Amino acid sequence: MEIDMHGDGFAGPRSGGPQRQGNEGGDLSALRSQGAAVEENGFDIGRYIGILLRHRFLIGGAIVAALIIGLAATLLMTPIYTAKATIQIDRETQQVLGNGTEAAPRDNLVNGVEFFETQYGLLRSRSLAERVADSMGLANSNDFITRMGGEAPSVEEGNAAERTAQRRRRVVGLLRANLSVAPVRGSRLVTISFNSPDPQLAAQVANAFAENFIQASLERKFESSSYVREFLEQQIAQTKAKLEETERTLVEYASGQQIINITEPGAEGGGGQSLAANNLVAINSALADARAARVAAEEKWRQARSAPLMSIPDVLQNTSIQRLSEQRSQLDAEYQQKLAVYQPDYPEMVQLRSRIDELEGQINALATSIRDSIRAQFEIASNQERSLQAQVNGLTGDVLDLRDRSIQYNILQRELDTSRTLYDGLLQRYKEVGVTGGVTTNNISVIDMAMPPGAPSKPDMTINLLMALLLGIGLGVAAALVIEMLDESIATPDDVERKLGLPVLGIVPLLTKGETALTALNDIRSGFSEAYYSLRTALQFSTPDGAPPVMLVTSSRPGEGKSTTAYAVALNLARIGKRVLLADGDLRNPSMHRLIGIENSQGMSSLLSGGATLPQVVRKTSHENLFFISCGPLPPNPAELWGGERLRETLHHALQEFDHIVIDGPPVLGFADAPLLAATVGSTLFVLESRNTRRAQAKGAMKRLSMVHGQVLGVVLTKFNATATPYGGYDYAYDYTYGADPDVPTTDKKPK
Structure with a gap:
């Protein structure tokens, strides 16, 4: 169907020619850098919540698997019993004074911490563990190692002495590994705990540690007192010998010099x-x-x-x-x-x-x-x-x-007095050490003996399941984040803005099952139609002068819904009273004529090659104010047609009659057609199919468009399944399908 165009020209100009804006407000590198900045700045909790919701089944599966493994591991674990003995450790022992009274110990706040830490270290020491092993005879056989669940040394391992030494080392290692010392906060009480599969053995070993610790402490005190006594005995013997020698020398000198001194009654020493x-x-x-x-x-x-x-x-x-x-x-x-x-x-x-x-x-x-x-x-x-x-x-x-x-006599007398004083002091100290060594009380006492526990302390089902739950959540979240980082698909508007740095002008939902694109567009209450109404509104605010007069609709690859989007944009502009020309610019695989239902005998290829004029190829559609130019015969080299000056002339003449020209262009990747069109048209609307377009594909397309300074107005995300991808805290399917039956299943129908 042809329309009268009054010869080769239009009645009068309606708007300016094609606006090639170049880098003005549309440089793609700037958009991408801006998007990258948005992605890096701050912590977007909504984005991470969306990631978790998208991978909720993976996270749930990880949690269930972790709980099952934790439950199985807990049930397979050997029950461990913990016996606890409580002892009291005082800072100092009571000292019995000469008058028979007892001096209470005095704590030093500065040295108190060091003292108690030393006691805790002695409780954990290897020497105490060896003492316990010897006192209980644990190293005499493999019974203790077997009861503790350890591996006994084999008969072939060395001679008897080597096996005994090795068994002793294993016993001491098991004792130290299963011993725990915990002070009771705010007191002088210390809890000695021992873990064992045998509750009786656990109680015996815990009590043995407490008793041997007390015995070792007493032995250290007696050893210290014995050392002091031996030292004092040596000093007393030496001082006594010197005192006797000095007395003999003094008497001999007094006799030789006829020095007779009279000692006062009650006076000490030999002076007077x-x-x-x-x-x-x-x-x-x-x-x-x-x-x-x-x-x-x-x-x-x-x-x-x-x-x-x-x-x-x-x-x-x-x-x-x-x-x-x-x-x-x-x-x-x-x-x-x-x-x-x-x-x-x-x-x-x-x-x-x-x-x-x-x-x-x-x-x-x-x-x-x-x-x-x-x-x-x-x-x-x-x-x-x-x-x-x-x-x-x-x-x-x-x-x-x-x-x-008497000068020498006085010298000898002073030496004698000094030796006598030292001798008396050593004797007094020796007597005190002998007395206090026998009456000093021990500063360590047992408060509660360990009793065989009635229930195992390990494994704890609640704690293990809680740890498994936390581990499952952690692994699930980590897996979701890794998958999200490795996911190159673009599924949500956030992905578009974050991965491509481009604004989202419209989100088109999936068609319901059995519904075609034309049927959905004709139903103004459908979510599909509502999505394109929103896109039309966004286009009207995309530039200071409203919707661009010439727009190219393209995508990175075929089948993403660009033809449907181009038709819907043209149709919605026509519905608001704009005269719109829809042109099929895909000279390699045209499909728009089938969508509209117009024959394809001549069209853009005829117009660009000079085989027809604009009025000859423009066809009127069934919609008011919407006109269409089909592809026409397929040319051998479409890129040469798009790169010629005839395209600019054609657009210039068309804009004198129409308000908007919408070109359904070819995909960007693989051919030079779309970049050439974008460079000539100036305003490009990029279509992305949700989940089926890879970021690398989209970035490659954006890079090719940026090389020719194509101005990308924004992205239309098509075939968005809101039920599978919740976004922004609400469901897009609810907004775009109000009045529809929510139980109707959706299908990934790809309109051409």
């Missing part, structure tokens, strides 16, 4: 004052007393000599003189009384006077004798002082001479 010094001290003390007595006697005599006789204090204080003076006073009174009656020469008066005179003579005689005695005392004190002074002078010389002779 010499006899001459002792005498000098005593006589010098007596001399001081004598000098004091002489001074007192001299002063008394001086007063008695110068004072009247009867005024001397000693005279006045004499009782005899006092009595005679009283008698004289009585006679004087009687004489004066009788003198009033008698004359002085009266015989009685003369007799009375003679008695008075006699008493006066007696008093004078006594007073004189008292004064003479005071002088005699002075003389005696002076003589005694002189005598003592002479003795002191003599003893002073003796003492000075003795001191000269």
Whole structure:
């Protein structure tokens, strides 16, 4: 069916010619670099959730397999029983003091950690394991190794001594491998655990470790005390010999020098004052007393000599003189009384006077004798002082001479005192070590003895299954991520943006079973039709001037739905009142004429080769405003037709009559047709089939288009199965098939 085009030209221009935009806003390398930047920046949790959902069956299978293996392994494992003994380790032992009291141990926060870590290390030491093996006789036979599930040494392995040594090494190795030491937090308690397939054996070995650890600790203490005692005994013997030798030397020297020292009662050691010094001290003390007595006697005599006789204090204080003076006073009174009656020469008066005179003579005689005695005392004190002074002078010389002779004696005496002090100190320390070595309490005690466990501690079904679950999840996720990294297919819009760096303009779902592309496009309520409505909207916003006037629709390979997409884009533009020309640009394998139902006698090949004009090849379709140019006869070399100037002229003339030209181009890979068309048209819509197009194919196509500076508007992802590939947190099948029966199965129908 031909339409009248008013000769070779159109009535008037409707828009400009083909817009070749080159690199303006459409450079493919920039798009790819931008997409790579989007892929590298940040952590897209939605993407990884999508990966996990896509591979949920693989992850579920890994989890189930891991759980089955974990369950089987747990059931096949030999049950292991763990017996636990609890001991208490104090920081220091109590010390019994000399007064019988006990000094409590004092903890040092700085050294406490080192002390307890040392104890834990001793519990895990090889020497303690060997001690346990010897105390229990475990190395005497292969019974312990067999009960522990180990391999006993064969009879052929060396001689008897070598087999015994090897058995002992294996026993010690099993003891250390199955022993665990765990301190109880916040206390001085330590739990000693031993694992064994035999619960009785586990309890016996755990108790043996606790008991042997205590015995080893006590033995170390006694060994340390024994060493100290031996050392002190040696030192005491040496000091005693030196002390005896020094004493003999001192005695011999004192005898030779006639040095006699007097030891004070209660004094320790052999020291003291010499006899001459002792005498000098005593006589010098007596001399001081004598000098004091002489001074007192001299002063008394001086007063008695110068004072009247009867005024001397000693005279006045004499009782005899006092009595005679009283008698004289009585006679004087009687004489004066009788003198009033008698004359002085009266015989009685003369007799009375003679008695008075006699008493006066007696008093004078006594007073004189008292004064003479005071002088005699002075003389005696002076003589005694002189005598003592002479003795002191003599003893002073003796003492000075003795001191000269006592220099070596004092040296020997000091050496003797030092040796005696050292000897006494060693004896005291030796006695203390002997006492404390027997009364020191042990700082390690058993709190709870190990009892045979009633249930095995290993394997733990819950823990093993939990570990298997985690392992299964890890392996499943790792496998999903590896598969995703190795997956070169492009299945989702995210894949397009991340792997190709291109925007997604539309997502076309799979057709339902038994539905054709034409039927779906004619049904405006179908998801298929709705997808292309969305694509038309996206194209209208793809450039500042709306949908491009000339568009090439291509794909990397045949069968991806580019012909259907080209027809749908043209149809939807025509439905909004645009005059659209749809051209079949695949001059090697045309299919658009069959989709529309128009004969293919002449078309683009005729127009480009000059065999026909534009009005002769344009055909009107059953849809209003939609016109079509078929492929026409297949040319021998389509690339030469696309590379000529006639294509630009044809597009220029067509745009004077039509608003949009949509070219259904050939695939990019394999031929030069699509790149030549993209370079001429300027705007290219790239079609990708979901899951069936490899990234390498798409990138190769993009590279060929970028080499000719083709502007790719974006990508249309066709045949997208939303039920198999959930995307963006919701199901695309729901959006594009509203009102449809969700139970209708889908089919991967590929419209031409």
